[in-house]
Amino acid sequence: MTQTAKMSLTAAAAALLAAGVTLTTTASGWTLPGFGKTPATAAAADASSGSASPTTVALATPTATPATAGALPPAQLPNYRAIVQTQGPAVVGITVAGLHKVGNMESDDDASSASNGQGGDDPFFRFFRGIPGLRMPQQMNPGAQPFRGQGSGFIISSDGLVLTNAHVVRDAKQVTVKLSDRREFSAKVLGSDPATDIAVLKVDAKGLPTVQLGDPKQVQVGDYVLAIGAPYGFEQTATQGIVSAKGRSLPGESVVPFIQTDAAVNPGNSGGPLFDASGRVVGVNAQIYSQSGGFQGLAFSIPVDVALKVKDQIVAHGKVEHARLGVTLQDLSAPLAASFGLDAPNGALVSSVVPGSAAAKAGLKAGDVITAIDGETVHVAGDISSRVGLARPGDKLKLELWRDKSRTTETVALGHADKDEQEAAAAPQGASLGLALRPLQPQELRGSGLDHGLLIERVAGPSQLAGVQPGDVLLALNGKPVQDVEQVRAALKSNPKQVALLVSRDGQQIFVPVRLG
Numbered sequence: 001m002t003q004t005a006k007m008s009l010t011a012a013a014a015a016l017l018a019a020g021v022t023l024t025t026t027a028s029g030w031t032l033p034g035f036g037k038t039p040a041t042a043a044a045a046d047a048s049s050g051s052a053s054p055t056t057v058a059l060a061t062p063t064a065t066p067a068t069a070g071a072l073p074p075a076q077l078p079n080y081r082a083i084v085q086t087q088g089p090a091v092v093g094i095t096v097a098g099l100h101k102v103g104n105m106e107s108d109d110d111a112s113s114a115s116n117g118q119g120g121d122d123p124f125f126r127f128f129r130g131i132p133g134l135r136m137p138q139q140m141n142p143g144a145q146p147f148r149g150q151g152s153g154f155i156i157s158s159d160g161l162v163l164t165n166a167h168v169v170r171d172a173k174q175v176t177v178k179l180s181d182r183r184e185f186s187a188k189v190l191g192s193d194p195a196t197d198i199a200v201l202k203v204d205a206k207g208l209p210t211v212q213l214g215d216p217k218q219v220q221v222g223d224y225v226l227a228i229g230a231p232y233g234f235e236q237t238a239t240q241g242i243v244s245a246k247g248r249s250l251p252g253e254s255v256v257p258f259i260q261t262d263a264a265v266n267p268g269n270s271g272g273p274l275f276d277a278s279g280r281v282v283g284v285n286a287q288i289y290s291q292s293g294g295f296q297g298l299a300f301s302i303p304v305d306v307a308l309k310v311k312d313q314i315v316a317h318g319k320v321e322h323a324r325l326g327v328t329l330q331d332l333s334a335p336l337a338a339s340f341g342l343d344a345p346n347g348a349l350v351s352s353v354v355p356g357s358a359a360a361k362a363g364l365k366a367g368d369v370i371t372a373i374d375g376e377t378v379h380v381a382g383d384i385s386s387r388v389g390l391a392r393p394g395d396k397l398k399l400e401l402w403r404d405k406s407r408t409t410e411t412v413a414l415g416h417a418d419k420d421e422q423e424a425a426a427a428p429q430g431a432s433l434g435l436a437l438r439p440l441q442p443q444e445l446r447g448s449g450l451d452h453g454l455l456i457e458r459v460a461g462p463s464q465l466a467g468v469q470p471g472d473v474l475l476a477l478n479g480k481p482v483q484d485v486e487q488v489r490a491a492l493k494s495n496p497k498q499v500a501l502l503v504s505r506d507g508q509q510i511f512v513p514v515r516l517g
């Protein structure tokens with residue numbers, strides 16, 4: 001070895017040592033400590049196999065340097081190769097086929113959606129897209145658009161339970177699960193939950209490989225993570241990164257406290273697993289933030305404990321029920337905290353309480369600051385949204401409150417989200433508008449300058465075809481002002497063939513004709 005080569009090697013080793021990596025030499029070259037194996041156990045294994053004992057390269061100076069106060073212990077790099085080899089066989093590709101109703105297609109379902117104006121300008125989106133080149137020809141049915149697509153998933157039980165994203169299998173008539181060994185199985189969708197974006201599939205097989213499940217609560221910002229999935233249909237693709245943040249609340253996704261990472265994920269990764277450095281699944285890859293449609297360094301995963309809670313309900317009951325507290329919350333700023341007599345801006349400020357809700361029955365009122373739930377400190381409003389959204393209706397929570405500059409507690413029995421967010425789409429013995437409606441809160445009325453109306457939270461079916469959008473405010477139906485959902489239900493019981501909706505959008509009022517028959 002030349003002197004120059006020796007110097008380069010020494011410099012490289014010194015750089016790795018500074019990063020907390022121990023280097024050893026063997027007959028075959030340089031190696032790193034293995035996955036699940038310390039250098040000591042690796043040396044013992046080499047000795048037992050008859051190989052030469054590795055020589056530790058000592059790069060530290062002979063004189064011991066006193067530990068600096070607050071110094072961090074060296075981190076051990078994960079063995080990504082071992083994680084892929086041991087856990088990769090349980091990661092599956094999911095191919096779906098079906099029909100989308102025209103006008104009911106979201107940006108995450110159609111590879112052309114970014115160019116057709118249907119949500120393509122929203123940088124937050126779920127990243128399931130159709131495989132390039134697998135667009136199906138338009139058929140005779142003018143009310144539906146055929147589609148095929150590719151997502152990802154992972155096996156959690158040897159008898160064929162698979163977790164993936166709900167948006168991967170939405171509207172799918174055929175679902176096929178493909179293993180890394182090229183076996184393919186037709187899958188049944190046991191159930192899905194749009195609120196958390198989790199779906200459970202079942203394939204008819206035994207003895208399948210399964211992933212190891214981890215604890216997302218133990219994962220910290222800066223920890224190594226590995227994603228495996230099928231971006232753009234390229235199966236068994238592995239990418240690595242770190243945890244960038246925890247407990248992220250995304251627009252319209254308050255139920256899920258997302259794990260943010262910088263592991264490269266792209267369309268087709270949806271539903272695939274996120275592994276920690278020990279090779280255990282801690283998340284389900286679900287969304288990215290992108291202004292280009294591809295990966296830009298911001299990916300979001302559903303904590304696996306959230307997914308497992310949803311799975312348990314789906315397996316037991318075939319559906320998922322979510323609870324509702326019935327309050328509007330906002331984060332505390334330092335000035336707000338000071339005005340309420342708090343030393344620090346920790347907690348969630350109650351800005352309004354829905355009449356008749358669980359919160360109202362428990363005595364909560366605007367101006368209360370929720371500082372803890374069941375003994376766990378509340379830092380931001382998202383802590384409450386995710387905790388309540390993942391609870392079951394009827395569950396009781398002990399809320400610690402800051403009220404009138406003193407501490408108090410209230411116990412609340414949670415209500416039912418589906419009943420509180422009454423959907424006109426489910427109106428019995430009547431036509432379906434396809435709208436999810438709720439009354440405007442007082443502060444929303446003040447901010448909009450309106451004196452009445454129902455906020456349109458979700459749109460499907462006839463109303464979506466007519467151009468009604470989430471965020472519109474329904475003011476009147478067939479010329480009659482509406483104050484609550486029951487008025488809408490009553491107007492639909494006669495099964496009208498067409499209705500006229502007066503909606504407020506961006507400060508302007510427009511009539512939208514909706515054909516129902």
